[in-house]
Structure formats: C-alpha cells, structure tokens
Amino acid sequence: MIALLRGHEATKEKHDYFKNIYLPVNALERAFRWYYLNRTSYSGIMNVVNCYWGYGDKFSMQPKNWPTQLRKCSAKLQGASLLCGDFATVIEQAPDGAFLFIDPPYYNADQAKFYTFAFTKADHHRLAELMQQHSKRLRFLLTYDDSPEIRGLYGWAEIILVKQWNYTINRTDDQKKERQRPQSEKGTRYMGREVFILNYDPSCVGQVPVAHPQVGSMVANVGHLRAAQLAFAE
Numbered sequence: 001m002i003a004l005l006r007g008h009e010a011t012k013e014k015h016d017y018f019k020n021i022y023l024p025v026n027a028l029e030r031a032f033r034w035y036y037l038n039r040t041s042y043s044g045i046m047n048v049v050n051c052y053w054g055y056g057d058k059f060s061m062q063p064k065n066w067p068t069q070l071r072k073c074s075a076k077l078q079g080a081s082l083l084c085g086d087f088a089t090v091i092e093q094a095p096d097g098a099f100l101f102i103d104p105p106y107y108n109a110d111q112a113k114f115y116t117f118a119f120t121k122a123d124h125h126r127l128a129e130l131m132q133q134h135s136k137r138l139r140f141l142l143t144y145d146d147s148p149e150i151r152g153l154y155g156w157a158e159i160i161l162v163k164q165w166n167y168t169i170n171r172t173d174d175q176k177k178e179r180q181r182p183q184s185e186k187g188t189r190y191m192g193r194e195v196f197i198l199n200y201d202p203s204c205v206g207q208v209p210v211a212h213p214q215v216g217s218m219v220a221n222v223g224h225l226r227a228a229q230l231a232f233a234e
C-alpha cells in the first residue's frame with residue numbers, strides 16, 4: 001500500500017481521476033484507491049454522491065505523513081481481527097467479560113450524506129435493546145450525539161456523561177454550499193455535544209482516565225442516574 005501511494009501528491013485532478021476513472025484490478029488497488037480518496041475528500045466522506053475533493057495542506061494529513069500513519073496503524077492492528085457486518089453479530093459473539101467501544105452513526109445525523117446504507121431509527125432501537133440484553137456480561141462505552149431520544153433509550157445505563165466542544169467548519173471551495181456561503185460565514189464556530197454512555201463505573205476498574213486541561217470538561221448528567229464526574233484524555 002505504501003509503495004502504491006508513493007509519489008502521489010494530493011491534487012484535485014488525482015482525486016477526480018481515482019474517483020471517476022481509475023479501475024482497481026485487485027484488493028490492494030481497491031484499498032489504495034479507497035485510502036487516497038478517504039484522505040483527500042471532504043471529511044473523509046466516501047459515499048460516492050458526496051465524495052468531494054476536500055484536502056488542505058493545513059488541515060489534512062499530508063501525503064508525506066501517510067506512510068508513518070499506515071505503519072503505526074499496521075503495528076496496532078497486528079493480532080486484531082477486522083469484521084465487516086452487522087453490529088448484532090459482533091455483540092452476540094463477544095466473549096463474557098469483553099469490553100466494547102461502540103461508535104454508531106449519530107441519531108440525528110444526515111445519514112444519507114455519509115453512508116450508502118443509512119443506520120435507521122429501528123437500528124438505533126435494536127442496538128439499545130441488544131446492549132441492555134448483554135449488559136450483565138459485557139462492559140461497554142458507547143458514544144452518541146446528545147438527544148432526549150438517546151437519553152431515553154439508555155436510561156437504564158450506569159452513567160451518561162456529556163461532553164461539549166467547540167468546532168469550526170472549514171470547507172473547501174469545492175463544496176457547492178460553500179461557494180454560495182459569504183466569506184463572513186466561513187469558518188463559523190459551533191458547539192457540539194456528545195454523550196458517553198457506560199454500563200459500568202470506571203472508577204471501579206482500577207484505572208480512572210486522567211484530566212487533560214485542553215479538553216472541554218465532561219460533566220455527568222445526573223438526572224435519575226447516579227452522579228459522576230469524569231475527566232477524559234484524548
């Protein structure tokens with residue numbers, strides 16, 4: 001993969017070529033094409049309808065750093081099994097006592113934009129039911145966008161933590177909407193909110209995550225749940 005990527009700069013012309021013309025003939029070439037497009041597309045969106053050129057030297061990982069990143073990733077994946085399938089299979093097959101980090105599509109996201117197959121409301125309900133069903137034998141950390149529906153679905157969980165952060169949307173001029181947006185609105189700051197849902201008390205596991213001053217504070221949502229505070233290192 002690294003050898004295939006060698007010499008390829010991030011350019012709009014190449015993005016267009018790999019997206020529309022290039023025909024991979026084997027799995028490695030498919031992976032190479034996927035990686036190039038993922039690294040150079042806006043927000044890494046791979047849904048073909050919304051896979052636009054979106055690379056910028058200042059905010060994207062530069063091609064000269066791709067090999068290092070791939071090697072790091074490869075080292076971490078040694079011994080790992082990668083499965084591609086519905087979440088239910090993975091959860092049901094996880095051995096007793098396993099820890100699962102689950103990062104499903106957001107509940108209120110514009111699914112069609114990101115995914116070829118949307119994660120439906122029924123899927124969100126199915127996931128919540130499954131997690132409750134397996135809650136006694138598995139530990140999990142689940143991340144979601146904050147909404148009353150998600151809090152309702154996981155009202156039975158041990159802890160729901162709320163994290164807020166600021167983010168800026170900078171889109172490249174290749175995005176249709178961006179072209180229409182006035183200069184004054186570019187790079188607008190937004191407030192994001194995400195919930196971390198746990199079915200266990202992390203302070204009882206021995207290793208409590210350490211506070212990080214640069215990360216927005218995480219405040220436990222007390223509600224009818226047990227009060228808790230946790231700082232989180234990213």
Ligand SMILES: C[S@@+](CC[C@H](N)C(=O)[O-])C[C@H]1O[C@@H](n2cnc3c(N)ncnc32)[C@H](O)[C@@H]1O
Pocket residue numbers: 085086087088103104105106115118119123
């Ligand atoms: C928010 S993304 C996860 C991003 C990931 N944590 C990362 O850092 O790259 C949600 C993922 O759920 C996957 N997904 C969608 N439907 C699924 C299903 N039925 N079962 C399992 N995963 C699914 C999507 O393909 C997507 O990769």
